[in-house]
Amino acid sequence: MDLLETLSKTFFDFGAMAQVLPQLLQVGLVNTLIISAAATLIGTTLGMLVALMGLSPSRLLRLPARIYTDLFRGLPAILTILLVGQGLARLSQQLFGPSPYPLGILALSLIASAYIGEIFRAGIQSVEKGQLEACRALGMSYSRAMRLVVIPQGVRRVLPALVNQFIAIVKDSSLVYFLGLLVSERELFRVGQDAAVLSGNLSPLVLAGLFYLLITVPLTHLVNHVDERFRTGRRRPRAPVSGLDEVERLERTSTTQPATGSGR
Amino acid sequence: MSIQAKRDAFHGASLELRELTMAFDETEVLHGVSFAVASGTTTCVIGPSGSGKSTLLRGINRLHEPKSGDVLLSGRSVLGDKPDELRLRIGMVFQHFNLFPDHSALANVALALWKVKRLAKDRAFALAAQRLEEVGLGDRLDHRPRDLSGGQQQRVAIARALAMEPEVMLFDEATSALDPELVKGVLNLMAQLCERGMTMLVVTHEMGFARKVADQVVFMDEGEVVECGPPEQIFDAPRSPRLARFLSEVL
Numbered sequence: 001m002d003l004l005e006t007l008s009k010t011f012f013d014f015g016a017m018a019q020v021l022p023q024l025l026q027v028g029l030v031n032t033l034i035i036s037a038a039a040t041l042i043g044t045t046l047g048m049l050v051a052l053m054g055l056s057p058s059r060l061l062r063l064p065a066r067i068y069t070d071l072f073r074g075l076p077a078i079l080t081i082l083l084v085g086q087g088l089a090r091l092s093q094q095l096f097g098p099s100p101y102p103l104g105i106l107a108l109s110l111i112a113s114a115y116i117g118e119i120f121r122a123g124i125q126s127v128e129k130g131q132l133e134a135c136r137a138l139g140m141s142y143s144r145a146m147r148l149v150v151i152p153q154g155v156r157r158v159l160p161a162l163v164n165q166f167i168a169i170v171k172d173s174s175l176v177y178f179l180g181l182l183v184s185e186r187e188l189f190r191v192g193q194d195a196a197v198l199s200g201n202l203s204p205l206v207l208a209g210l211f212y213l214l215i216t217v218p219l220t221h222l223v224n225h226v227d228e229r230f231r232t233g234r235r236r237p238r239a240p241v242s243g244l245d246e247v248e249r250l251e252r253t254s255t256t257q258p259a260t261g262s263g264r
Numbered sequence: 265m266s267i268q269a270k271r272d273a274f275h276g277a278s279l280e281l282r283e284l285t286m287a288f289d290e291t292e293v294l295h296g297v298s299f300a301v302a303s304g305t306t307t308c309v310i311g312p313s314g315s316g317k318s319t320l321l322r323g324i325n326r327l328h329e330p331k332s333g334d335v336l337l338s339g340r341s342v343l344g345d346k347p348d349e350l351r352l353r354i355g356m357v358f359q360h361f362n363l364f365p366d367h368s369a370l371a372n373v374a375l376a377l378w379k380v381k382r383l384a385k386d387r388a389f390a391l392a393a394q395r396l397e398e399v400g401l402g403d404r405l406d407h408r409p410r411d412l413s414g415g416q417q418q419r420v421a422i423a424r425a426l427a428m429e430p431e432v433m434l435f436d437e438a439t440s441a442l443d444p445e446l447v448k449g450v451l452n453l454m455a456q457l458c459e460r461g462m463t464m465l466v467v468t469h470e471m472g473f474a475r476k477v478a479d480q481v482v483f484m485d486e487g488e489v490v491e492c493g494p495p496e497q498i499f500d501a502p503r504s505p506r507l508a509r510f511l512s513e514v515l
Contacts, residue, residue, distance in 0.1 A: 128360075128362075130358060130360055130362035131362060131364065133327055133358070133362060134358065134362035134363070134364070134421075136348075136351065137325060137327060137354075137355070137356040137358075137425075138351065138375075138376035138380060138424070138425070138428060139348050139349070139351045139352040139376060139380045139428065140376065140379070140380055141348055144380075148375065148379060149364055152366065153365070153366060156366070241413070243413065243415075243445040243446050244445055246413055246415060246445075246446060246449070247445055247446070247448070247449065249400075250400055250415075250449045250452075
């Protein structure tokens with residue numbers, strides 16, 4: 001019984017949870033969502049840029065994209081966050097003031113963009129070459145063909161992988177606490193951790209964990225749903241139509257007179 | 265409508281190839297191909313696989329840039345023109361249709377009218393509907409490609425190319441990916457275009473079509489034109505042993 005009671009007090013001290021709940025909601029959750037959303041937005045934009053550079057026929061564009069991807073994908077997230085957060089602190093102070101918040105977002109965006117760039121690149125490369133050819137044959141420029149036809153198809157194919165990356169950003173957002181956030185800037189993990197120190201048990205962190213799950217689990221299910229949708233499609237099963245029916249239908253229409261030779 | 269009146273429906277340009285040579289990196293795959301397609305006529309290109317037929321078409325509309333030689337439309341060299349502008353004058357239909365899978369048949373046809381020809385959106389879609397009606401797909405406007413048969417998809421692709429009002433149409437084995445019973449519908453449609461005066465260059469394995477519809481047949485092998493002439497000569501009195509051998513294999 002002692003063990004159960006100890007476990008219960010350590011992880012499920014509802015009093016401590018209730019005490020930290022308002023802060024988790026008003027400060028932690030809001031900041032986690034802001035950091036994650038901003039990093040997702042910037043990371044996705046940068047990621048698309050990196051992907052397009054990586055697909056460029058020009059080596060001058062491909063090489064920087066490759067180095068960028070290798071660098072930010074290869075380093076531990078915490079190392080990048082510290083290098084960016086502390087290394088650029090002076091510059092950031094001039095631009096944004098003393099808060100490390102923008103640098104945290106920047107570091108997360110850089111990391112995310114390296115992964116997202118690879119996801120986009122794989123998606124765009126998976127689109128059949130004929131799609132681009134068809135566009136070009138219709139007089140579209142390369143950039144217009146990519147924008148209107150190829151990229152949308154490529155992105156749709158990698159939506160599940162992309163949502164997985166968004167989940168990773170939400171989780172990684174907890175790492176910005178290393179930069180020493182102001183009280184009002186603390187995200188879920190930091191609010192939970194501070195409260196855990198005060199309460200002397202881990203219940204506030206458990207509650208913080210629940211908030212993370214509240215964000216990530218629906219996203220996970222969204223991934224599964226999107227994945228399922230793309231694998232099976234929206235098409236409702238229909239009875240097969242005989243090719244002969246089509247031939248008959250064509251023969252009935254005036255547009256398909258039999259080929260009568262060159263007629264000349 | 266008389267044949268002549270139908271011919272006036274299209275303003276096909278003449279097409280001439282002069283010593284067209286194409287290469288992939290260092291490997292030359294087309295060696296100085298020359299022939300002419302008169303305005304409003306159909307030339308069929310036949311030959312074994314790997315003979316350079318598809319590469320030839322891609323060189324004409326510069327999906328692949330020729331290494332040397334010249335392409336003339338209505339007697340004027342077009343290799344100096346901007347490729348995008350040239351492609352507005354030359355329509356192309358592919359073996360695997362290459363329709364945009366996320367778009368309806370209507371949007372497939374309308375997209376380039378709207379975004380490339382810069383027609384107002386309503387006008388582009390109205391025109392696209394008209395073109396689909398003309399190829400017998402007036403009741404399939406809202407269908408996605410995957411909900412259409414191969415024959416229907418190819419007819420959408422033809423409508424899409426025709427909607428841009430090209431002066432020349434290139435067909436790259438347009439019926440090779442179709443179930444046999446659906447081939448005739450597409451060939452009939454191509455024959456109609458021919459009768460209406462479109463200038464057409466048709467890479468095909470359909471020898472019956474080439475014999476019936478073509479004004480001229482070009483036999484290619486190993487990246488060069490081996491024999492070129494009217495269908496009767498090509499099919500009934502081949503001069504080169506290679507053509508005779510090819511015909512004995514396919515007929």
